[in-house]
Amino acid sequence: MSIRNMVLVGMAAFAAVAVACGGGTTGEVVVEREVIREVEVPVVVEKEVVREVTKEVPVERTVVQTVVREVAPSPLADNQDIRIAQTNNPVGLHASETTLQSESVMQLLYDPYFVFDDESNDFVGKLATEWSFIDPLTFEMKITDQASFHNGKPFTIPSAIEDVEWMRNESGEDSLKNRTFAGFETWAAVDDYTIRLGRSAPNSNPLSGFTRGRHKSHEPEHLAKTGYGGYSDDPVGTGPMQYVDWERENFVRMERFPDYWDYDTTIETVSFHQVPETAVRVAGLQTGDFNVVYSLPVDLIPSLLRDNFNIFTGKVQQTEVMYLNPRATEPQMDDKRVRQAMQYALDLEAIHGTILGGYALPVPAGQMTPEGAFGFNSDVSAYPYDPDKAMSLLEEAGYPDGISVSGVSSIGRYFRNQEVLTAMIAQWKAVGIDVDIDFRTSSQWLAALRAGELGAISDIGMNWYGIFPITISRVTHPDWQDRMAQIRTETDRAQLDGLLKEAAEYMHDQAWSIFAYRIPLVFGLHPDIEDLTWGPSWEPRLEDARVLASR
Amino acid sequence: MTRYIVRRSLQAVVVIYLVVTLVFFLMRLGEGDPAQHLVDWEQDYEAALEQYRDLYVAMGLARPVVVQYGIHLYRTFTGQFGDSTIFNVPAWQLLGERIVKTSQMGGAALLLSVGIGIPLGIISALRRGSVVDTGATTFSVLGLTIPNFWQALLMILIFGVWLRWLPIYGADTWKHMIMPSIVASSALMATMSRFTRSGMLEVLRQDYIRTAASKGLGPSVIVVRHAMRNGLISVITLLGAAVPLFWSGVFFVEYVFAWPGVGLLFLNSINQQDLPVVFMLLLLISVATVFGYLLVDIIYALVDPRIRFR
Numbered sequence: 057m058s059i060r061n062m063v064l065v066g067m068a069a070f071a072a073v074a075v076a077c078g079g080g081t082t083g084e085v086v087v088e089r090e091v092i093r094e095v096e097v098p099v100v101v102e103k104e105v106v107r108e109v110t111k112e113v114p115v116e117r118t119v120v121q122t123v124v125r126e127v128a129p130s131p132l133a134d135n136q137d138i139r140i141a142q143t144n145n146p147v148g149l150h151a152s153e154t155t156l157q158s159e160s161v162m163q164l165l166y167d168p169y170f171v172f173d174d175e176s177n178d179f180v181g182k183l184a185t186e187w188s189f190i191d192p193l194t195f196e197m198k199i200t201d202q203a204s205f206h207n208g209k210p211f212t213i214p215s216a217i218e219d220v221e222w223m224r225n226e227s228g229e230d231s232l233k234n235r236t237f238a239g240f241e242t243w244a245a246v247d248d249y250t251i252r253l254g255r256s257a258p259n260s261n262p263l264s265g266f267t268r269g270r271h272k273s274h275e276p277e278h279l280a281k282t283g284y285g286g287y288s289d290d291p292v293g294t295g296p297m298q299y300v301d302w303e304r305e306n307f308v309r310m311e312r313f314p315d316y317w318d319y320d321t322t323i324e325t326v327s328f329h330q331v332p333e334t335a336v337r338v339a340g341l342q343t344g345d346f347n348v349v350y351s352l353p354v355d356l357i358p359s360l361l362r363d364n365f366n367i368f369t370g371k372v373q374q375t376e377v378m379y380l381n382p383r384a385t386e387p388q389m390d391d392k393r394v395r396q397a398m399q400y401a402l403d404l405e406a407i408h409g410t411i412l413g414g415y416a417l418p419v420p421a422g423q424m425t426p427e428g429a430f431g432f433n434s435d436v437s438a439y440p441y442d443p444d445k446a447m448s449l450l451e452e453a454g455y456p457d458g459i460s461v462s463g464v465s466s467i468g469r470y471f472r473n474q475e476v477l478t479a480m481i482a483q484w485k486a487v488g489i490d491v492d493i494d495f496r497t498s499s500q501w502l503a504a505l506r507a508g509e510l511g512a513i514s515d516i517g518m519n520w521y522g523i524f525p526i527t528i529s530r531v532t533h534p535d536w537q538d539r540m541a542q543i544r545t546e547t548d549r550a551q552l553d554g555l556l557k558e559a560a561e562y563m564h565d566q567a568w569s570i571f572a573y574r575i576p577l578v579f580g581l582h583p584d585i586e587d588l589t590w591g592p593s594w595e596p597r598l599e600d601a602r603v604l605a606s607r
Numbered sequence: 608m609t610r611y612i613v614r615r616s617l618q619a620v621v622v623i624y625l626v627v628t629l630v631f632f633l634m635r636l637g638e639g640d641p642a643q644h645l646v647d648w649e650q651d652y653e654a655a656l657e658q659y660r661d662l663y664v665a666m667g668l669a670r671p672v673v674v675q676y677g678i679h680l681y682r683t684f685t686g687q688f689g690d691s692t693i694f695n696v697p698a699w700q701l702l703g704e705r706i707v708k709t710s711q712m713g714g715a716a717l718l719l720s721v722g723i724g725i726p727l728g729i730i731s732a733l734r735r736g737s738v739v740d741t742g743a744t745t746f747s748v749l750g751l752t753i754p755n756f757w758q759a760l761l762m763i764l765i766f767g768v769w770l771r772w773l774p775i776y777g778a779d780t781w782k783h784m785i786m787p788s789i790v791a792s793s794a795l796m797a798t799m800s801r802f803t804r805s806g807m808l809e810v811l812r813q814d815y816i817r818t819a820a821s822k823g824l825g826p827s828v829i830v831v832r833h834a835m836r837n838g839l840i841s842v843i844t845l846l847g848a849a850v851p852l853f854w855s856g857v858f859f860v861e862y863v864f865a866w867p868g869v870g871l872l873f874l875n876s877i878n879q880q881d882l883p884v885v886f887m888l889l890l891l892i893s894v895a896t897v898f899g900y901l902l903v904d905i906i907y908a909l910v911d912p913r914i915r916f917r
Binding site: 330335502 | 875
């Protein structure tokens with residue numbers, strides 16, 4: 057990260073602290089400030105843990121603030137190796153791997169056609185350089201003529217098509233027989249770097265099929281030689297890192313691809329190590345076995361910061377949502393006023409500051425899309441914390457003595473979801489809503505999810521790539537489903553924008569969903585790693601990354 | 608003896624058949640199925656459901672349970688465990704990748720248990736009531752009562768993070784094996800020490816030991832040639848149970864130290880309902896356990912003339 061960027065980050069963090077200090081608290085605020093890092097070396101990054109204790113509501117929150125002073129750069133280490141510990145490694149190294157844990161690895165081995173940009177909240181081309189719709193069903197895309205595979209073969213449209221067709225016809229895998237080209241059902245090469253794609257029905261969000269784990273390409277000659285199974289043990293992609301070796305559930309090693317078309321990096325090797333136990337991952341960071349650790353528990357962050365380690369917090373395109381499902385078996389949930397009462401009863405700000413440690417981004421506008429994104433409705437804002445209003449709404453709805461409802465949640469599938477829901481249960485209880493949540497293991501939760509038996513309250517992480525209602529289809533009310541059907545097929549951008557804004561307003565009024573927080577990436581970084589960041593599709597950005605000589 | 612071995616082997620086959628059947632139905636009784644783990648549920652719900660239904664049929668889960676059971680039995684007893692639903696490679700291949708690492712760690716743990724547990728038990732028995740005996744008893748109680756995952760974390764903190772003497776995870780060099788094998792061996796080492804101590808105390812009170820001493824034999828000859836032969840018979844039982852246990856991996860030790868062995872594979876396969884791998888590993892563990900005890904029975908009869916094959 058350049059000095060300028062670091063200053064910007066520092067200012068942003070400072071602003072966040074200022075907002076956190078100033079807004080949303082009703083009582084007297086006492087700020088205890090503890091400077092936990094003083095470094096007498098050329099580059100100085102001070103981190104402060106700021107603890108706020110409100111007198112009226114006994115809430116303690118921790119916010120990390122970064123302050124930067126301009127100084128001379130540190131020397132680079134001789135070995136530019138990055139060692140990353142994560143909970144799970146990919147189960148295979150095919151381009152078609154789609155599990156979340158495989159994303160970081162896959163994004164280094166293979167290039168996607170598009171990535172989702174967290175600044176503009178829109179797609180930007182990666183392999184794709186130009187694209188347009190010829191008509192609502194026909195899409196034309198031009199790709200870079202600079203990219204080549206790790207085995208030296210050029211990456212072209214004919215090679216991408218050959219890959220899709222081989223997978224469909226010759227891989228012998230049942231699950232690949234109906235494979236499409238990123239959701240498009242027909243394809244034809246216009247020339248070596250241009251493809252024309254078609255589909256039978258219009259789709260309002262056509263580019264999402266090209267992002268995160270959806271569509272990347274194998275090298276077809278190599279694929280024909282290794283077969284589908286063998287490709288996983290000797291993958292060839294176009295990404296910035298090329299495969300060296302791997303052991304399932306142990307490690308994946310990659311080295312710099314010197315002919316990478318997009319950017320150059322000083323990083324020589326990257327290895328991913330599967331270390332399921334959190335305490336061991338953190339210990340590995342402390343011993344220097346790893347210089348990056350994924351899935352860091354927020355309660356360990358203050359002690360790591362005290363020991364000079366750095367924390368990376370990134371944004372992924374996923375929001376943790378609690379659904380308030382209207383159900384015949386629990387008729388009180390059919391009443392909009394009850395659902396609204398449940399929203400007013402929640403102090404999401406307190407939850408952000410405590411359980412989430414200030415690391416998960418709030419969804420301040422209370423709607424699926426973030427501010428500035430396509431379809432964002434600036435007239436809609438989140439329900440404020442107002443327990444009195446919650447109680448009066450319940451009384452108005454005919455439940456002066458409160459209600460009892462039940463629901464289902466997973467255990468730890470999403471960032472601190474069990475802890476957050478437990479806090480919500482306590483806040484609901486305070487206004488007379490007795491919520492009984494059945495916390496289930498992943499298998500049990502998935503079984504309930506697919507059977508549609510999640511109860512009156514359920515939670516799930518919702519991905520949004522492009523436009524807002526992707527998994528929000530889980531709201532099964534017929535009115536909402538009708539709107540969804542329209543939104544899914546509207547290709548006129550102006551019409552679509554209008555539909556999305558209306559839908560956001562309708563969703564807010566009906567109070568079907570609590571947009572609790574944007575799920576963060578929270579990684580621990582050894583002080584010897586500089587300027588390594590991740591994009592919203594979990595893609596490690598190595599352009600400026602470097603390993604510093606240990607001090 | 609041959610008749611005895613054949614009869615016990617046939618009993619073992621029945622036990623294994625019951626295990627295979629029980630595991631099949633227990634896995635079916637649990638909520639969920641392997642297909643649901645292969646679907647990205649955070650995407651569009653209808654699309655996810657469609658993907659799930661396709662996978663459910665493709666994986667043979669739509670067939671009647673009785674048909675699935677029949678296929679399962681046939682495949683199990685013909686050694687066709689199928690492909691891992693998660694890794695998409697033959698289940699046998701996964702076992703082959705892990706068995707060496709698990710054998711290394713399990714072997715080291717077994718050596719430690721025998722090499723330390725038995726001498727400690729003998730010394731305790733010979734110095735009954737002394738400081739050594741009290742120390743060995745304390746050590747045994749700690750070894751048996753401290754949960755091994757906590758012991759593992761404690762060792763990582765002390766020897767990995769504070770002292771920086773040992774690597775904390777993985778299985779690259781012999782140094783990586785030290786902490787996992789110590790943790791994996793601690794409970795068995797303690798048990799072995801207690802069994803040896805009580806066995807030796809029992810034997811040392813016998814008339815023939817007193818007779819040997821009155822004949823003028825030295826203490827070391829009495830202990831090694833006369834007491835140990837009878838005093839250690841009970842330890843054989845422990846070894847019979849320990850061999851399959853170590854071979855199948857000490858689950859939580861492998862989990863904590865990220866040791867890429869059979870135990871870690873087993874845990875992950877259960878979590879993700881990777882049925883072909885789970886069935887294969889359970890079958891192998893059952894076979895190893897049943898035949899481990901059969902071997903113990905045979906060795907018992909060979910070393911103890913009071914026991915006869917019937």
